[in-house]
Amino acid sequence: MSVLPQLAVSALLLGGVYALIAVGLTLIFGVMRVVNFAHGEFLMLGMYLAFWAFTIWRLDPYVVLVAAIPLFFLVGAAVYALVMRGIIHASHNVQIFTTVGLSVALQNVALVAWTGDFRFVRAWHSDAVLRVAGAAFNLSQLVAFALALLLTLALFAFMRWTRTGMVMRATAQDRDAATLMGIDTDRVYGFSFAIGIAAVGTAGVLVAPLYPVYPTAGLQFVLLAYVVVVLGGLGDMVGALLGSLIVAAVEVGGSYFLGPAWKEVLYFVLFILVLVFRPAGLLGQRGAETLGV
Amino acid sequence: MLLELTAVTKRFGGLLAVREVNLQVQAGELVGIIGPNGAGKTTLFNVISGFLVPEAGEVRVDGRDITGVPSHGIARLGICRTFQIVKPFGNLTVLENVMIGALTPLRSVVDARDEARRVLVRCGLGPWQDVPAKSLPIGLRKRLEVARALATRPRLLLLDEVMAGLNATELKGMVGLIRDLHAGGLTVIVIEHIMAAIMRLCQRIVVLHHGEKIAEGPPDGVSRDPRVIDAYLGEELALT
Amino acid sequence: MVTRYVTQWLPGIFFGLAAATPLVTRDAFFHDTVILILMWGAIAGAWNVAGGYAGQVSLGHAGFFGLGAYSVALLAVRWDLPAWSGMAVGAALSTIAGLIIGYLSNRLRGPYFALATIAFAQVLLIVASRWRELTKGSEGIPVPFRPGFATLGFPSKVSWIYVALGFALAVWAVQTYLEHSRVGYQLAGVREDEDAAQALGIHSRRLKILAVAASAALTSIGGSLWAAYIGFVDPFYVFSIDLSIEFALKAIIGGTGAALGPFLGSLLITSLETYLRAQFSGVRTGFTGIYLIIYGCALIIVVRFFPRGLAGALAVAGRSGAAPVPQPADAA
Numbered sequence: 001m002s003v004l005p006q007l008a009v010s011a012l013l014l015g016g017v018y019a020l021i022a023v024g025l026t027l028i029f030g031v032m033r034v035v036n037f038a039h040g041e042f043l044m045l046g047m048y049l050a051f052w053a054f055t056i057w058r059l060d061p062y063v064v065l066v067a068a069i070p071l072f073f074l075v076g077a078a079v080y081a082l083v084m085r086g087i088i089h090a091s092h093n094v095q096i097f098t099t100v101g102l103s104v105a106l107q108n109v110a111l112v113a114w115t116g117d118f119r120f121v122r123a124w125h126s127d128a129v130l131r132v133a134g135a136a137f138n139l140s141q142l143v144a145f146a147l148a149l150l151l152t153l154a155l156f157a158f159m160r161w162t163r164t165g166m167v168m169r170a171t172a173q174d175r176d177a178a179t180l181m182g183i184d185t186d187r188v189y190g191f192s193f194a195i196g197i198a199a200v201g202t203a204g205v206l207v208a209p210l211y212p213v214y215p216t217a218g219l220q221f222v223l224l225a226y227v228v229v230v231l232g233g234l235g236d237m238v239g240a241l242l243g244s245l246i247v248a249a250v251e252v253g254g255s256y257f258l259g260p261a262w263k264e265v266l267y268f269v270l271f272i273l274v275l276v277f278r279p280a281g282l283l284g285q286r287g288a289e290t291l292g293v
Numbered sequence: 294m295l296l297e298l299t300a301v302t303k304r305f306g307g308l309l310a311v312r313e314v315n316l317q318v319q320a321g322e323l324v325g326i327i328g329p330n331g332a333g334k335t336t337l338f339n340v341i342s343g344f345l346v347p348e349a350g351e352v353r354v355d356g357r358d359i360t361g362v363p364s365h366g367i368a369r370l371g372i373c374r375t376f377q378i379v380k381p382f383g384n385l386t387v388l389e390n391v392m393i394g395a396l397t398p399l400r401s402v403v404d405a406r407d408e409a410r411r412v413l414v415r416c417g418l419g420p421w422q423d424v425p426a427k428s429l430p431i432g433l434r435k436r437l438e439v440a441r442a443l444a445t446r447p448r449l450l451l452l453d454e455v456m457a458g459l460n461a462t463e464l465k466g467m468v469g470l471i472r473d474l475h476a477g478g479l480t481v482i483v484i485e486h487i488m489a490a491i492m493r494l495c496q497r498i499v500v501l502h503h504g505e506k507i508a509e510g511p512p513d514g515v516s517r518d519p520r521v522i523d524a525y526l527g528e529e530l531a532l533t
Numbered sequence: 534m535v536t537r538y539v540t541q542w543l544p545g546i547f548f549g550l551a552a553a554t555p556l557v558t559r560d561a562f563f564h565d566t567v568i569l570i571l572m573w574g575a576i577a578g579a580w581n582v583a584g585g586y587a588g589q590v591s592l593g594h595a596g597f598f599g600l601g602a603y604s605v606a607l608l609a610v611r612w613d614l615p616a617w618s619g620m621a622v623g624a625a626l627s628t629i630a631g632l633i634i635g636y637l638s639n640r641l642r643g644p645y646f647a648l649a650t651i652a653f654a655q656v657l658l659i660v661a662s663r664w665r666e667l668t669k670g671s672e673g674i675p676v677p678f679r680p681g682f683a684t685l686g687f688p689s690k691v692s693w694i695y696v697a698l699g700f701a702l703a704v705w706a707v708q709t710y711l712e713h714s715r716v717g718y719q720l721a722g723v724r725e726d727e728d729a730a731q732a733l734g735i736h737s738r739r740l741k742i743l744a745v746a747a748s749a750a751l752t753s754i755g756g757s758l759w760a761a762y763i764g765f766v767d768p769f770y771v772f773s774i775d776l777s778i779e780f781a782l783k784a785i786i787g788g789t790g791a792a793l794g795p796f797l798g799s800l801l802i803t804s805l806e807t808y809l810r811a812q813f814s815g816v817r818t819g820f821t822g823i824y825l826i827i828y829g830c831a832l833i834i835v836v837r838f839f840p841r842g843l844a845g846a847l848a849v850a851g852r853s854g855a856a857p858v859p860q861p862a863d864a865a
Contacts, residue, residue: 035647268656392718396718
């Protein structure tokens with residue numbers, strides 16, 4: 001079974017990136033109780049940011065990363081103010097179609113501005129291969145994993161040990177009680193959304209060296225992110241982490257045993273199965289999905 | 294015996310919401326269920342109306358066991374309930390709301406519309422027929438809730454706190470409406486928190502506390518029962 | 534007064550004009566646009582049966598569309614069967630899928646259900662694009678043209694106008710039925726408040742399942758017609774999430790609360806799309822994406838500020854002043 005270390009390493013590296021994407025989504029859902037269908041588009045924008053910075057200014061994505069975090073935070077804040085704020089208390093349908101509309105608009109802005117051609121970020125580390133303990137992976141994957149993990153853990157720490165993080169968690173648990181305690185829920189929602197977008201935009205920058213960049217790139221990732229988040233329990237960050245690893249493992253394993261063609265079917269089927277049999281996920285609140293919470 | 298509950302027990306995790314409650318209601322009665330908040334009154338209604346399945350005990354209608362029959366089936370058996378927090382079909386007109394109730398016993402939309410109009414007039418909602426339900430103030434929403442249930446032509450009406458949030462005039466109107474419906478032959482069980490109204494209205498009162506039935510009988514007897522007074526301790530003026 | 538008659542007669546005007554197209558012009562491009570407006574309108578209307586009338590928002594209806602399209606294509610190519618059989622098979626498959634998804638709608642609310650439908654369509658997309666032995670994979674399948682009624686092989690666009698019109702009228706009729714029938718009212722109750730509807734004796738779960746299944750079948754038929762008309766089935770198109778979103782988009786912008794709504798939405802969106810495509814084809818094809826940017830933003834605005842869509846706006850314009858709301862003091 002000498003292939004196991006390889007599979008494990010690949011899964012781990014992939015899982016780290018998925019975690020960063022999923023954690024942002026979980027945050028947005030956990031605090032705002034809104035399913036953001038446009039999440040993948042911000043990933044796509046992050047990928048394009050890395051691409052253009054690399055193409056125009058020869059900037060390595062990992063340098064761009066530093067700027068990406070505050071940039072996407074601001075983007076998130078702006079989107080919140082313009083679009084999301086108005087729909088927090090609206091019906092499900094309004095929420096669904098607002099974020100779907102946003103998704104369509106963003107995808108097509110990218111399409112019109114940059115065409116549908118596949119772009120690639122070929123940094124020096126994209127092709128550098130390392131071998132450790134019988135597993136091979138390329139440097140980009142490792143760095144993406146490391147940075148993603150770092151950022152995810154930073155987010156965890158923030159949520160756990162800072163006052164703002166606590167306020168956010170409180171609002172997630174009971175928004176009415178939070179309001180009564182004098183918490184400005186609007187600020188909390190805006191902040192949560194901004195962080196969530198910062199996380200996924202940054203993840204986009206991180207994966208740009210690894211995947212082709214095109215306007216609908218977000219779709220694959222967002223569906224994946226939702227599989228992760230549903231698996232882990234919508235709203236539960238530790239669950240999102242766990243879910244990332246599981247989905248990454250399924251993808252890598254599926255790709256190896258069934259071929260890359262069928263691995264997607266595998267995790268979609270997994271998704272539907274989870275939705276049907278354990279929609280609260282592994283760690284999430286049972287009944288959250290039927291309460292529409 | 295129209296409705297009979299035997300040792301009905303409902304548990305939520307570790308919480309025993311309803312504990313071995315027995316209840317008997319004859320056709321034509323007007324029974325009130327009272328109790329402090331959390332006593333299990335609405336849970337009891339939820340069990341009777343099929344929204345919850347009890348862990349133990351039986352619910353019988355005309356001797357037939359209906360425990361576990363789903364909510365939509367209960368209404369077809371002639372039992373209709375209202376909700377404590379009113380649930381109007383907001384975007385539909387008042388008339389359409391009641392029509393939907395009428396479409397349970399009736400097949401034809403035209404007949405249902407006529408029936409709905411009659412019911413609305415009977416409940417004093419005639420002038421608001423074509424108004425969207427969501428624009429009604431709370432007093433009228435409560436009436437709509439009753440009217441809609443009435444349109445299903447029930448034998449037994451379960452009214453869950455239909456008087457909460459009403460002002461004095463509205464209250465009088467609602468009490469009059471219930472009395473009128475009862476006089477027309479309907480069996481009614483009323484959950485209420487507002488003592489004054491329920492004491493005047495009902496022939497028999499059942500008192501729940503912590504999920505158990507602690508007293509039962511005519512209004513004056515119950516209001517003087519020391520266990521009942523004790524249960525309401527801290528709830529000022531509750532019994533007057 | 535005049536405007537009120539407009540809204541009542543609007544469906545007649547709309548379908549009448551569509552029927553009169555061949556009399557007005559011989560321009561094939563114009564005919565083609567009318568056909569597409571009718572077809573997409575009908576499919577948006579089919580979506581509306583589940584999404585609007587039953588309140589079950591699906592973002593995976595392309596799954597049913599694709600099943601209908603592929604059924605026609607495969608049965609024709611592999612077994613030389615006429616398009617009607619393909620349509621029937623597609624409709625049957627979609628009905629079954631619709632029943633299953635309808636069942637899911639009882640376990641999952643709102644966004645979760647939408648996510649499940651996305652996954653459903655995606656699975657079909659992947660299967661269709663990878664299963665070379667069955668579907669020729671990502672190449673797609675051409676739908677052979679064989680003249681005749683049974684094979685939907687109509688030589689002229691004019692015949693297609695009437696085929697599309699027939700389908701459109703059927704879907705319009707189904708929606709209208711849902712507005713005035715017992716089942717329709719009950720469904721409205723379920724949509725507004727499921728618990729309250731159940732308390733009134735409505736079997737909400739069964740109604741939702743049936744609505745989704747009906748919607749699925751109709752969408753599938755639309756897909757079959759479309760495949761026969763266009764002549765080519767590409768898995769990346771017929772099962773795409775973009776297509777699913779477009780169905781919903783047309784219904785919502787046009788107005789989900791009116792039977793004509795989806796057709797109005799289709800009129801608006803399809804016309805703009807074909808206009809832009811004509812203007813920009815060959816120059817910068819990316820420009821056709823502009824209409825989607827507009828509609829993405831329009832969706833955001835419409836769904837929040839104009840929930841009744843275009844049809845609702847017209848209906849409001851048609852009402853010559855609303856009746857005053859009676860005050861509680863008016864009560865008997």
